[in-house]
Amino acid sequence: MRGMADKSLEVNLECVNDYSYLYEPTPEQRENIEKITREVISKINEVIEELGLRGVIREVSVQGSFARDTWLPEDTDVDVFLLFDKSFDFEQMRKMTELISGKVAVKLGASIETRFASHPYYVIGFNRVEVEIVPAYKIEDIREMRTAVDRTPFHTSYITSSLLRKPWLKKEIRVLKVLLKRLGIYGAELEVRGFSGYLSEVLVIAYDGLVPLLEAASRWIPWKVLIPHDAPRSLIGTAPLIVLDPVDLRRNAAAAVGLEQLSKFIAFSKIFVENPEILCCMLEGKREVPDYMLDENIIILRLLSHPPLSDDALAGKLRRILDSTRNTLERNGFNVLRGLMVHARRDFFLVFQLETSVLPPLEKKIGPPVWHTNSKNFLRKWASHTPAPFIDGDRWVVISERKIRKAEEVIMNALKVYKGFEWEIMRGEESYWKIAEDEYRExxxxxxxxxxxxxCLKKYVSGHKL
Amino acid sequence: MRGMADKSLEVNLECVNDYSYLYEPTPEQRENIEKITREVISKINEVIEELGLRGVIREVSVQGSFARDTWLPEDTDVDVFLLFDKSFDFEQMRKMTELISGKVAVKLGASIETRFASHPYYVIGFNRVEVEIVPAYKIEDIREMRTAVDRTPFHTSYITSSLLRKPWLKKEIRVLKVLLKRLGIYGAELEVRGFSGYLSEVLVIAYDGLVPLLEAASRWIPWKVLIPHDAPRSLIGTAPLIVLDPVDLRRNAAAAVGLEQLSKFIAFSKIFVENPEILCCMLEGKREVPDYMLDENIIILRLLSHPPLSDDALAGKLRRILDSTRNTLERNGFNVLRGLMVHARRDFFLVFQLETSVLPPLEKKIGPPVWHTNSKNFLRKWASHTPAPFIDGDRWVVISERKIRKAEEVIMNALKVYKGFEWEIMRGEESYWKIAEDEYRExxxxxxxxxxxxxCLKKYVSGHKL
Incomplete structure (x- = not known):
């Protein structure tokens, strides 16, 4: 295992092997998925023949982590791409794919579901494997791209050919993916804003191994990371992490990675270089739920209903609602200790932990400088107030009764802006009675x-280790 | 009354005359003080003869507002300067003045008190008039100054000669002084940090009247006022208000004026130019004490004992204690609505009005950025804490129990630094039982x-007038 050859890090080797069951698919799993994929592709080809679309669909091919052999046993979804001739009409392409997927599902007696990314695709659920049928254009050069997914076959061939030269990196990519999952930062979707599968593969290949990647990341500073190092420096500051896509140098393959998510990766890497055993702890995957009292300063919002949106769009929207509600709370004088989005079972929750959920009765209103023309209006409004307005520094100031003292009120006002969303609002202790036990525990x-x-942080850092 | 000739401001003329008793000494008052002053000076000259000091004391002369005829009837103190030959030893000068003053007091059967400004002077209390005997050097040119008060005779002759040319300005100076008193910003001492008598005189003379002064002040911006306008612009920003001393252009005659005090003057001036009647209201001098509940978020400190300090030094020190205690409160998470120094009867109080006097149990501790080496120490300290540390943006953050929740504790810790000061600390409602009624009312x-x-602000501004 070349990437992990560093003497000081040999300790990892063993544990990585010990926990290999977590990330290495068994031959049976592999066999099963391959069989299913073959079956689906064969039905697709049948349908293409039946519909006389052979001239239009240039290729039916497997893409994604399954094609690259970097998938995790728990991720049993396969991407099958229908690559259309680039002259074909977009709307027609979508319709044809829907038609083909529907007919394939009938032939297999399988379920079918429509999902949305940049454009719709179709998911056939068959023997516990999800086969995603994705339409794209067959292009020869990346610059001919018409839809975002046209790039995927280029990714597949870049990764496949890289791993053909260094097959041992597959295992390290799988370990990274498990690690990112455990850190809660795997996946580029808006709910996660983490590292995509492809980005994980690119990073391990770029650093020639997981350990060199973690060593490099332990020195990263958000907004200042540029990979490769000879990329144009003008890009610095455009995103917390910049990793040029090897198949399309105009694109930041890490554009989806959020600041917090990157920071978590950096924080882990820093601990790892001094305590490499923490990787074993992560792969082992133990967790504990410390006891924690939910008090009245924790306010929980359960999403009851929302406008029709794809999962990803919904997650993005909820994150924006979280941020704006948090800002409104802060502007109204509440110290927000934490604002969280929690996705438990099928329910979405926004959770605000506040320093206090009821503010004191009085507040200080800072008015204009005495020399400013606005001071007229301020005085007109406040001159008769008790206590009287006074001057602090060069500004008018008044101590007045706070209009809204309860956080719930501020939150409810902030949420009004978002039409079509309905919420149930509860204080910490209440939620014990109002939501399901497993959601409460989550x-x-x-x-x-x-x-x-x-x-793992507690185990390896607390006290003396670090 | 030339300075008040502006058409729109004629309304002032009448009220200024109506309330003239407030600021114009009666012939009897004038007579009385002149008589006492003559008596004191005659005794001083007697003592000088007896001690054979005629060769050393070049002049005994009346200085200050009494000499300039700009004094207010309520201010019955007269400055008598002993002007020593500039070759005379400083320490000897101080001793001689003490000796002379003592002997004069004995001759008059009057009380005597020592006070301190830049150097000690002696106050003879006689028939309800205070005569201050101040030693200084007799100099021909301001550049020969040896002590700060050597400048005073130059001030007197500058003002006297200016007012000889425009005697009507005396009345306007008196109105300004009453106005400044009512605004609580008359006097250069550290307790007030306002406008000295001399500064008031210089300003009225510079603007050729009170109304033009107020009109100008209504356009002032603190830190940007330079008088006269042709003074070196490099001085701007060295003090909130800069008024070059006409007798010593190296000196800012307004150096003592604080930002808040200047702002109050500007604020009043702005209201005045739109509602000149407010000046009548100020001269009339009515006030009302609105009812106001002192609650638990108001913390009152009574100064019980302090190191030996002159009044002015004590006031300055207390203001610094007020400011630093306020800063400590803010740093510890308290929102300070107001911090006040109140001098009621002989007692000094520091009063803090807080948004709340007890903080919530939890606080957010913002740690270092995850990529910073300090994050090691932060994690070593907090990794085992519940709730666990988390990442917000690119920083480590922990929610922890607040160590000090009570404002009194923070205040007591902050006050420990000031050795020799003893305080009684009380919450708002308590003070009703603990301090005298008139102090409580103050x-x-x-x-x-x-x-x-x-x-007056309420009367003229509130609602519609402004």
Whole structure:
């Protein structure tokens, strides 16, 4: 295992092998998925023949982590791309794919579902494997791209050919993916804003191994990371992490990675270089849920209903609602200790932990400088107030009764802007009675810090180790 | 009254005359003080003869507002300067003045008291008039100055000669002084940090009247006022208000004026130019004490004992204690609505009105950025904490129990630094039982805003007038 050859890090080798069951698919799993994929592709080809679309669909091919052999046993979804001739009409392409997928599902007696990314695709659920049928254009050069997914076959061939030269990196990519999952930062979707599968592969290949990647990341500073190092420096500051896509140098393959998510990766890497055993702890995957009381200063919002949106769009929207509600709370004088989005079972929760959920009766209103023309209006409004307005520095100031003292009121006002969203609002202790036990436990766990990596942090950092 | 000739401001003329008793000494008062002053000076000359000091003391002369005829009837103190030959030893000068003053007091059967400004002077209390005997050097040119008060005779002759040319300005100076008193910003001492008598005179003379002065002040911006306009612009920003001393252009005659005090003057001036009647209201001098509840978020400190300090030094020190205690409160998470120094009867009080006097149990501790080496120490300390540390943006953050929640504790810690000061600390309601009624009423009045100018503000600004 070349990437992990560093003497000081040999300790990892063993544990990485010990926990290999977590990330290496068994031959049976592999066999099963391959069989299913073959079956689906064969039905697709049948349908293409039946519909006389052979001239239009240039290729039916497997893409994604399954094609690259970097998939995790728990991720049993396969991407099958229908690559259309680039002259074909976009709307027609979508319709044809829907038609083909529907007919394939009937032939297989399988379920079918429509999902949305940049454009719709179709998911056939068959023997516990999800086969995603994705339409794209067959292009020869990346610059001919018409839809975002046209790039995927280039990714597949770049990764495949890189791994053909260094097959041992597959294992290290799988370890990274498990690690990112445990850190809660795997996946580019808006709910996660983490590292995509492809980005994980590119990073391990770029650093020639997981350990060199973690060593480099331990020195990263958000907004200042540029990979490769000879990329144009003008890009610095355009995103917390910049990793040029090897198949399309105009694109930041890490554009989806959020600041917090990157910071978590950096934080882990820093601990790792001094305590490499923490990687074993992460792969072992133990966690503990410390006891934590939900008190009246924790306010929980359960999403009851929302406008029709794809999962990803919904997650993005909820994150924006979280941020704006948090800002409104702060502007109204509340100290927000934490604002969290928790996705427990099918329910979405926004959780605000406040320093206090009821503010004191009086507040200081800072008015204009005495020399400013606005001071007229301020005085007109406040001159008769008791206590009288006074001057602090060069500004008019008044101590007045706070209009809204309860956080719930501020939150409800802030949420009014978002039409079509309905919420149930509850204080910490109440939620015990109002939501299902496992959801309550999940929220309590998130608040207490029950993530695996926190468990490992305690184990390896607390006291003396670091 | 030339300075008040502006058409729109004629309304002032009448009220200024109506309230003239407030600022114009009666012939009897004038007579009385002149008589006493003559008596004191004659005794001083007797003593000088007896001690054979005629060769050393070049002149005995009356200085200050009495000499300039700009004094207010309520201010019955007269400055008598002993002007020593400039070759005379400083320490000897001090001793001789003490000796002379003592002998004069004995001859008059009057009380005597020592006070301190830049150097000691002696106050003879005689028939309800205070005669201050001040030693200084007799110099021909301001550049020969040896002590700060050597400048005073130059001030007197500058003002006297200016007023000889425009005697009507005396009345306007007196109105300004009354106005400044009502605004609580008359006097250069550290307790007030306002406008000295001399500065008031210089300003009225410079603007050729009170109304043009107020009109100009209504356009002033603190830190940007330079008088005269052709003074070196490099001085701007060295003090909130810069007024070059006409007798010593190296000196800012307004150096003692604080930002808040200047702002109050500007604020009043702005209201005055639109509602000149407010000046009548100020001269009338009515005030009201609105009812105001002192609650538990108002913390009152009574100064019980302090190191030996002159009044002025004590006031300055207390203001610094006020500011630093306020900063400590803010740094510890308290929102300070107001911090006040109240001098009621012989007692000094520091009063803090807080948004709340008890903080919530939890606080957010913002740690270092995850990529910073300090994050090691932060994690070593907090990794085992519940709730676990988490990442916000690119920083480590922990929610922890607040160590000090009570404002009193923070205040007591902050005050420990000041050796020799002893305090009694009480919450608002308690003080009703713990301090004298008139002191309680004074503090309540300051908090509610019972100053005369606030009464006038309400009368002329509130609702529609402004």
């Amino acid at each position: 929220i309590k766990g998130v608040l207490a810090g029950s993530e695996i990596w926190i468990y | 503090i309540k009045g300051v908090l509610a805003g019972s100053e005369i100018w606030i009464y």
